[in-house]
Amino acid sequence: MSKSPNPIDVHVGSRVRLRRMLVGMSQEKLGEKLNLTFQQVQKYEKGANRIGSSRLYTIASILNVPVQFFFDDMPANIDISSLALAEGGVAEDDETPIVMDFVNSSEGLQLNTAFSKISDSETRKRIVELVKTLASATPEDQ
Template sequence: MPSKKAPNPIDIHVGSRVRLRRMMLGMSQEKLGESLGITFQQIQKYEKGTNRIGASRLQHIATILKVPVAFFFEDAPGTPDETPGVGDNPQTTYVVDFLSSSDGLALNKAFVRIENPKVRKKVVELVKSIAGDEE
């Protein structure tokens, strides 16, 4: 049996950004797949980075998800903005993972609906205090 190559870190990153945006819009894998004329299993493979997304397909996904193509490459590993040893890439990965979770997404959706900036600030202070992250 041939050994499978590990997915490219950029493919994994782009896939996670597709997932993040799809979830932000409340769109299912089935719905995105349907819009692209492919199966939800293919969307799963894209989102995991198992299958690479071709340029024309990425452009189509960007159109459906209403974001510029560049959105999928923001904070990608190895991008020029990244300084080795100093970059906040693990932090970025943590944020993307959190926002891709159902709890993170629910918290984010509820938080952005809070219109009063003072209330938002108090919510952030509360969460920091519960987490034991006093600044």
């Protein structure tokens, strides 16, 4: 029986993948900088293998982000106190997989990259409101 990955490891791994893709770095290149194979980087990104603290610090340096970046947007319903006892993992927020799939898609990366270049916070807020309005419109309204 295979053990399910720890949901925190899955989240941290997905954030490593997100940042790596945002900076345009391949798994091979990140692996070279870490003295690892790209397969090991894949395992980290999927949460199959846990990233140790010193390795996470090195990855943060390579990807030019603070270590906290990898824990940002952690689903609120992960009960840390029960993780050691959890056998089947912890349920994610229903929207978390959809959001991560989008963020990791080509369109999601392009949108995030372009959006992050908008320096005016009011403009960013208006874009978010526009997207929310478009998302809530029924197909016949569009």
